[in-house]
Amino acid sequence: MSPRSPALARTVLMAAILAFAPFVAELSHAQAAAPSYNLPDFADLVEKTGPAVVNIRTTERVRSRGAPGADDDEMAEFFRRFFGVPMPGAPTPPGGQRRGQPQGEEQSRGVGSGFVISQDGYVMTNAHVVADADTIYVTLLDKREFKAKLIGSDKRTDVALLKIDATGLPKLAMGDSDKVRAGEWVLAIGSPFGLDNSVTAGIVSAKGRDTGDYLPFIQTDVAVNPGNSGGPLINLRGEVIGINSQIYSRSGGYMGISFAIPIDEAMRVTEQLKANGKVTRGRIAVAIGDVTKEVADSLGLGRARGALVGSVEPGGPAEKAGIEAGDIILKFNGRDIEKASDLPRMVGDIKPGTRVPLQLWRKGATREVSITVAELDADAKIKTRGGNSPRDDSSAPTAKPNALGLIVNEIPDAKLKELKIKSGVEVDQVDGPAQRAGIRPGDIILRLGDSDVTSPRQFNELVKGLDKGRIAAVFVRRGDATQVLTLRPGTMSSR
Incomplete structure (x- = not known):
């Protein structure tokens, strides 16, 4: 076969170029249209915000300790002169004052x-x-100290809110902490280990991390x-x-996880501190817990949401409003409660004495009640009784556990009055599903599903x-707290 002519080769090459030209053009257009991402340059941002960030130094007055020896006096003088601080653990003489360091000196x-x-x-x-600081010093970026x-x-x-004379x-x-998004760039300016105006940067990892009521x-x-x-x-x-x-x-030290108080929450607090010097919060006097998927399914709630009422403080706002242990609070003042930790924040934001609507779930249906919010005492705690102890009751109606693994007894009227409940039964023996769910002898069974328990x-x-x-919901009271446990009935053999 004779070799192809140069003219034929050029023709074939040109045809190939023309055939691929549209694809090359489309690729070039796509690359040009693709967004480009650059790492942020924080320099201008730091220059703008840095002057408003301050160093805070706190001191306390030196307290009396005891009598030193001669060597201790020399060492104390060394620490005072070269480091400007008292010798660690140094005592004081009988007169209540160190040599070389007057009593009451700042430390x-x-x-x-x-x-x-x-x-x-x-x-x-x-x-x-x-x-617990005796004196607070604020130092600005320009080295002025107040x-x-x-x-x-x-x-x-x-x-905390401070005021300096300047x-x-x-x-x-x-900013608006509600608009913060996971993944956005942020930076911190502060004094780690005393290194003033140090800047670090990173991203928001998550929002709404619950580490406390508020x-x-x-x-x-x-x-x-x-x-x-x-x-x-x-x-x-x-x-x-x-x-x-x-x-x-x-x-x-730092391990990759840090937490910041949302500025919206902080500003609400500082506004009260500025006006009154303290923060006033509301309370409705209930102990609450999360609603699990199993509990929601067993009570016909549809999905896990709301705050499960574990106990109601006697004489408190919730009791006066008719709220009972075992209720699930779904809305407070018109706002949905997705998880239990939402409720204390909502209640805390309400001015004491305000009457607000509340929606709860009880026995397969929603109920609307009104509640007057009281003032939260920072030191108030709900008093709880100890767990009920099992009793020996030879008149138990059956010696055989039921399908939940329970043998229960009647509760005397005097005990019902003491516990401030209308009805229920006391657990005498536990086996099978109930034992696996954590029910103990001495617990009080108040409800099974949507039905109140009135007798064994x-x-x-x-x-x-x-x-x-199907899973059954059992309302169990232990001490002053009521919890909802989910059990699946089983077949119990006689003993």
């Missing part, structure tokens, strides 16, 4: 961070940064260490979205009528 307690929220000198920080006045602090949210200060703008934290991977507490968490618009407050750590005979009849293919 450093700790270092933290804060930020200016108004040009006239209001500074926000963490409550634990200034707790003695600060503590306007007020709130331990529940770990927020005007025309640089301040930070407040703290739905923002979780980040921003490096936060001791000394960062009280400093701002800032978004790319230069707005404060949180106060750096806690870290998860096994070593005491009636309870056993209710158990007989249970569908063995």
